[in-house]
Amino acid sequence: VKKCNLTGQWWNDLGSNMTIDEVKKNGDFTGKYLTAVSGSTSNITASPMVGSQQLANLSQPTFGFTVHWSFTDSITVFTGQCFVDEYGKEVLKTMWLLRSRVENIKNDWNATLVGYNTFGRNK
Numbered sequence: 001v002k003k004c005n006l007t008g009q010w011w012n013d014l015g016s017n018m019t020i021d022e023v024k025k026n027g028d029f030t031g032k033y034l035t036a037v038s039g040s041t042s043n044i045t046a047s048p049m050v051g052s053q054q055l056a057n058l059s060q061p062t063f064g065f066t067v068h069w070s071f072t073d074s075i076t077v078f079t080g081q082c083f084v085d086e087y088g089k090e091v092l093k094t095m096w097l098l099r100s101r102v103e104n105i106k107n108d109w110n111a112t113l114v115g116y117n118t119f120g121r122n123k
């Protein structure tokens with residue numbers, strides 16, 4: 001049976017590193033996210049994340065998680081699915097929304113970035 005266990009270390013195409021702690025019986029998990037890139041001038045530090053995954057069929061689960069950036073006033077939500085590729089490698093295909101704080105509601109239109117990241121088990 002193909003299996004994608006989210007627990008452990010992941011690296012994405014930007015070089016960011018994420019560590020997911022044990023996945024609880026209800027699918028919830030916590031972890032730490034160290035981004036390799038930032039649009040903020042602050043020094044990058046590790047940030048806490050919380051998330052959850054589907055448990056229905058343990059094969060190739062969908063999931064989501066939220067990163068509460070510790071160094072700048074913004075939040076990113078990721079959502080995606082874990083796949084096992086033809087070589088048996090686990091791959092996380094994700095899309096994200098990055099919401100930055102803006103001073104004025106007039107700037108709300110310009111406050112959310114969207115993108116995608118692929119994560120693997122090696123740097």
Ligand SMILES: O=C(CCCC[C@@H]1SC[C@@H]2NC(=O)N[C@@H]21)Nc1ccc([N+](=O)[O-])cc1
Nearest residue numbers: 016035037038039040069072074076096100
């Ligand atoms: O920079 C930030 C917080 C860090 C975001 C990293 C993003 S999350 C999606 C993508 N995948 C990664 O692994 N890393 C990137 N916040 C921010 C950005 C821009 C501004 N801004 O004012 O332009 C303010 C805060």
